[in-house]
Amino acid sequence: MRNLTVMAMFLVLGGCGSAVENAAKAVLAQVDNPKSARFNNVRSTPEGNICGQVKYKDASGNYSGYMAYAAIRHDDGYEAVIDRDGNNATVRAICTAPQDLALAQMSGNAGAQASTGKWQVRIASGSNMGNITDMASRLVEGGFMANFVQQNGETQVYLGPYDSKAEAEQKRGELMASKGIDSLVLPFDSTAK
CATH class of the missing domain: 3.30.70.1070 (Sporulation related repeat)
Known part of the structure; x- marks a missing residue:
């Protein structure tokens, strides 16, 4: 049983640090209720940026609608830009x-x-x-x-x-x-x- 637990921990830790996970962390740092976040249509661009949509619960506990985001790759991680009004030029340029x-x-x-x-x-x-x-x-x-x-x-x-x-x-x-x-x-x- 102990070996199985160690193996499970190794597998979980081995998956840490992927581009998609790191991009998601950058997005979650900008939302009101990160534990409620739901992602959709996550994909990477040829430049290594990550694009997708996210929705999450607001302070009242209601889900927002989906919003597009771009997680822009930098040497030290990802910078997330969330398109909250549907007209963010940065998100459009990177993800379209x-x-x-x-x-x-x-x-x-x-x-x-x-x-x-x-x-x-x-x-x-x-x-x-x-x-x-x-x-x-x-x-x-x-x-x-x-x-x-x-x-x-x-x-x-x-x-x-x-x-x-x-x-x-x-x-x-x-x-x-x-x-x-x-x-x-x-x-x-x-x-x-």
């Missing part, structure tokens, strides 16, 4: 796939408008999506009706169209808060098939 970042910047330009006057929410591609079937289940379970489109050899997932950018932004916020799924608000493309 390059092609999604380019789309977001393009649609954010002052001159960009939806030619149809409508807007859509595009689920961020890459490791955030995981298995398409699982993504569809998570969306339906949360009451989100999605459209799946094959574009440039990959499946794109959209919600909408919505009549205004504000309505699409609200849906984007609901998606992150309830399911921890990152997404972008873009002009509706009626030609996508």
